[in-house]
Amino acid sequence: MTIFHDIQSIGFLTEIRESALVYPVIMTTHLACIAVFGGLILMTDLRLLGLALKSQSIASVVNGLRNWKRLGFCIMVTMGLLLGTSEAEKYQPNPFFWWKMGLLAMVGVHALIFRPLVYNHPEELDRSPVIPTRAKVAAVLSLVLWMSVVTMGRLIGYWEPEQAKVAQVE
Amino acid sequence: MFTFLMTNPIGDAMNNTEWAFPLCECFHIIGFALSIGTIVVVDLRMLGLALKSTTSAQLLKDTRMWTMAGLTVMLISGPLIFLSDPVMYMGNQSFRFKIGALLVAILYNYTIHAKVAKGPDSPTAKLVALVSILLWVSVVAGGLFIAFV
Numbered sequence: 001m002t003i004f005h006d007i008q009s010i011g012f013l014t015e016i017r018e019s020a021l022v023y024p025v026i027m028t029t030h031l032a033c034i035a036v037f038g039g040l041i042l043m044t045d046l047r048l049l050g051l052a053l054k055s056q057s058i059a060s061v062v063n064g065l066r067n068w069k070r071l072g073f074c075i076m077v078t079m080g081l082l083l084g085t086s087e088a089e090k091y092q093p094n095p096f097f098w099w100k101m102g103l104l105a106m107v108g109v110h111a112l113i114f115r116p117l118v119y120n121h122p123e124e125l126d127r128s129p130v131i132p133t134r135a136k137v138a139a140v141l142s143l144v145l146w147m148s149v150v151t152m153g154r155l156i157g158y159w160e161p162e163q164a165k166v167a168q169v170e
Numbered sequence: 171m172f173t174f175l176m177t178n179p180i181g182d183a184m185n186n187t188e189w190a191f192p193l194c195e196c197f198h199i200i201g202f203a204l205s206i207g208t209i210v211v212v213d214l215r216m217l218g219l220a221l222k223s224t225t226s227a228q229l230l231k232d233t234r235m236w237t238m239a240g241l242t243v244m245l246i247s248g249p250l251i252f253l254s255d256p257v258m259y260m261g262n263q264s265f266r267f268k269i270g271a272l273l274v275a276i277l278y279n280y281t282i283h284a285k286v287a288k289g290p291d292s293p294t295a296k297l298v299a300l301v302s303i304l305l306w307v308s309v310v311a312g313g314l315f316i317a318f319v
Contacts, residue, residue, distance in 0.1 A: 024318040028311045034199065035310050036303075039207005039240075046236065053232045056224055064221040068214065150203070151196045158192050 004088040013086040023086070030079040034150065037072025040065045041146055048118070048139035050131050058131070059122035094159050100152035107145050114138040184254035191254055198247040205240025206306045208233040209279060212287050216299035226295065230287045241276070264319045268312030275305040 008017065016022050046052035047061040056064075084091055091097045111119075118125070118138045125135050184190045212229050214220035221229060252259050259265045279302065286298040 020318075024315055028314045031199075031314055032307045032310045035202050035206040035306070036210045037207075038203035039205075039210060042204055042207055043211055043233070043236070052236055053229070055228055055232055056221070060221060060223045064223070065211070068220055147196075147200055150199050154196050154199060155192055 004092040007085050008088040010085075013082070013088075016082060016086040023083075026079050026082050030076060030083060033072050033076035033079065037069055037076060038146060038150070040069050040072065041142065044069070045139035045143050048125075048131065048135045050136075057122075058125045058135075062119060062122040091156070093161055094156055096152050096155040096159050100149055100156065103145060103149045103152060107142075107149065110138070110141055110145060114141075178253055178256070180250060181253040181256065184250060191251065194247045194250045197243055198251060201240050201243030201245075201247060202310065203240070205237050205244055206310070208237040208240065209283075209306060210303060212283075213299035213302050216287060216291070216295045218291060218296070226287045226291070227289070230284065237279075259316070262316050262319060264312050264315035268309055268316065271305060271309045271312050275302075275309050278302065278305060 008014065016026065043052060044061060044065055047054075047056065047058055053061050084097070114134075118135045125132060184194070211221070211233055212226055215222070215224070215226045215229050283298055283302050286295050289295065
């Protein structure tokens with residue numbers, strides 16, 4: 001596919017792909033962000049489910065970690081974009097890559113739905129005698145979505161194009 | 171010892187099913203997201219950068235169980251991954267670095283880090299938190315570089 005070839009042929013993307021050090025360093029940053037900021041997402045969701053950080057109000061957890069999650073998300077996405085675009089031709093036929101992109105789009109939909117309902121008004125959740133179901137639904141969906149994103153991301157590395165498989169058998 | 175490692179039944183099981191290895195890796199990533207994420211919550215508080223309405227001591231108490239849960243997942247899936255190809259891992263520079271960093275990070279987390287997190291805010295606490303983040307990031311980096319050295 002020429003467009004994917006064109007993308008990865010952009011000067012600095014070629015350099016990233018061919019560098020022995022820059023590529024793994026970008027990947028490490030991507031993974032470190034998953035560890036740190038994925039962990040923050042997990043903690044927020046567990047608080048919404050009433051399973052962790054219970055001595056804190058929902059509002060203080062959601063508001064207190066919001067900027068850090070945003071920062072982490074931005075770094076994670078930037079690194080992911082560099083990884084994906086520098087190997088665009090390799091990723092283009094990979095079904096796990098497209099599953100991952102699809103799931104990330106669902107994360108976006110999740111945000112569109114649950115920001116106005118849950119995350120933008122955490123004080124309301126604290127005022128409720130029990131944690132409202134909509135907050136728990138948001139948390140469970142967020143956990144499932146992010147774990148699936150991680151899983152698909154990891155599986156990208158295990159997929160081989162058909163030609164390669166045939167070549168191995170021969 | 172090495173022959174045992176090379177022919178261990180767990181390694182065979184890991185290598186003979188197509189999904190066992192990637193599945194373990196996914197658990198490994200989710201496990202360290204949970205453990206490192208919870209530790210970093212405490213670190214951010216110690217640095218005075220997040221959740222200032224509470225104390226690091228309280229956060230440590232709240233997150234301890236989840237850190238332990240993440241570590242458990244990590245320390246089960248990790249050795250399984252290792253057993254799939256012990257000889258390769260033992261000879262891998264990055265793997266050795268990672269295990270060293272991991273041991274230091276765990277020890278640090280349950281000694282100095284725990285002690286200081288239970289105390290009041292101070293410049294020392296900030297330093298301790300920063301070292302904690304650096305230690306855990308170097309564990310992740312060491313793990314990733316196994317595939318690149």
